[in-house]
Amino acid sequence: MIEKMRKYTFVLYHQDYENFLAELQKLGVVHIIRSCDEKTESQTKNLELMKEYGECVKFLTKLKSTAPKQASPLPTKALLNKINEARAEKEKLLHTIDQVKKQIRDLSPWGHFDYDLVRKLKESGLTIRFHTCLKNHFKPEWQEKYPLSIINEVGGILYFVVITDDGDPCLESDTFSFHQHTLQEFENKLVELENQQKDIDDYLYSIAPTAIEMFNEELKRLSREYEFEDALQQGKFEAENTIRLLSGWIPISLEQGLKDFLDKNNIIYVSEEAKAEENPPIKLRNNWFARLFEPISKMYMLPYYNEFDLTPFFAPFFALFFGFCNADIGYGIAIIILAVILKWKMKNKGMKDIMTLLIIFGTASIIMGWVMGSALAYDLKTIPAIKDKIFIKDNNQIFNYALLLGAIQILFGIAISAIKTIRNNGFKFGLTTIGTWLLLFGLTVLGSSLLGTDISKVQPYLKYPIYLGLAMILLFNSPGKNIILNILNGFWLLYQIITGYFGDILSYIRLFALSVSSAILGFVMNSIGSQIAHGIPVVGPIIFVLFMLFGHTLNIALGGLSGFVHPLRLTFVEFYKNAAFAGPGLEYKPFGKKE
């Protein structure tokens, strides 16, 4: 459900405004109504700083440092600068290391030799020339013609030297020019640079936990400062700038705390009931079960203030659909085990809630696995002792139940839409929706006979809801307008209802398809696995276990993805459409609690 809100307008003397805001920020319950979106210079500066700190925290977190926290010798900003300098220095070092490594790669085929000796030989009239060529281009007669020695062969290239006492030898090969420094010098330089890099890495690793903690604190402070600065802009000046008016929303359940504070500080205020047309912010309030599904609701959009929060209505269906797509007792148990382990390991409350949701999905998989008779893709219907206890006997029934679930959810959505219309606009405006429900209910029961359901007992009575529904659609779709217009509009509406309904129902076939494809894949894994187990002596059972683990994990992962994504679509497209959902609502973000 959506929390009821109340609008407060505070009347403040301009000099008291800042103090009042500081107290309001501490309270953290009022969602301030914006009157200005301009950013001040200090806000812009704050944003840049937050970005810088955030980026640095992200970098330091990646180091996964387990070093003990220490008292930082530097203030926060100085530490940030030092870390950024260290990072820049490291970048430069890495660039230099790359260059030195390239030089080493060029020189290493020649190995280590005495450069002085080469120089002395040159002074005494003997020049040593360094050559390279492809191995298949090397001619053996060169060795007969010149004093030539092959030094190395790397990657199909020959490195050789020729000693001459006059001019260049006539060789079809490349000559190699040496760098200013020797290979030894480059290697020494590389060691030195790598040591410098290691020093920086060690420093960053040792300071990371301390810095992350300090920067996160600073981020919180900057965020509050930014928020405060933003709130300062929202107060409107009145009475020649001596008075400032600030408006905001507060959930009625939290109102008492604010009232006490206002009365205690003698602050003048006006409060009034929230009106839908003012677009009050939305705060959802649900029981523990539906609350777990709120992140799914928020993935799409929040409802308007005068709408129904559909979270508690789609939550059971969503879990059931997930179970339908992954109907397997073994998979359900695996999902629950994984979720319990992760829930125990995680510290973040939001993530813990997601794991609880996963446990619910796993439970749904176990229930539906029993209903369809599948455990780790083995068909439980083949076991005589429990064969009769399995509810769904074959794939045709899965197909029918997928459509049935769709029909139930769509009719449920239309019922919600009818109640909402009656509540918001009056009973006569809801008559068309009630008529739609009656018509579709009748057609659904009739249609179920095509799928083999015995409806002989109710068939004689089905005409009543169908005719009544038709009459309501045709006669009451535009209350207040003349009857001819109503009827003409009614036919158009009827066309939309019928085609839309069958299109929506068809969409639920996906539940059947996902369920069957997951079962088939699991069955194939088992077939291949049993062939491995029986076909390979000695190591067969070990490979069987590994293969089954890998295969079924893959199937669970794919089934989990499909089992989440497709119910998401069924919820936000088919169900929301039929429940006449309207949004987006603005999320309630109280001043002082913004992230």
Add this chain to the structure above:
Amino acid sequence: MASQNLAYFLAWIGLFLMVALSGVGSAWGTVIGGRATVGAMKKRDDIFPSCMILSALPGTQGLYGFGSFFILKAYITPQINLLQACAILAAGLIGGTVELISAYHQSRIVATGIESIGSGHDVFAKTLILGVFPELYAIIAFAACFLIGGVIPTLA
């Protein structure tokens, strides 16, 4: 005997189309998604988990093709007649073509979403929802193959 051989041949052609086209579609689709992910990660390296989920979406069409193959392969026997073979060939054409095209176009939605995520837009959930739109038709093709499978014994 000749018609028996032709029937047998046509049925296997049907299964070939079903598995090959859907497999190609999924492989192609996941490659497009994967490439978009790698590109987007040049801008933001923290988006891999959500992009990986999106990239995996076009992978399911191949499974539907394989599932259809599994349902229909049981009907390919040396005694298969021409009518049954034509039904399997039709199922192969329906399944293979729809899976291939839907996987490719689903991957285009997904890749666009991934690029947007890389540019800093919070569109993961919306891409997920829009991404499964073309998959409905792949699912309907799979369901059609399943229903064709139910008809085949009556053609004996």
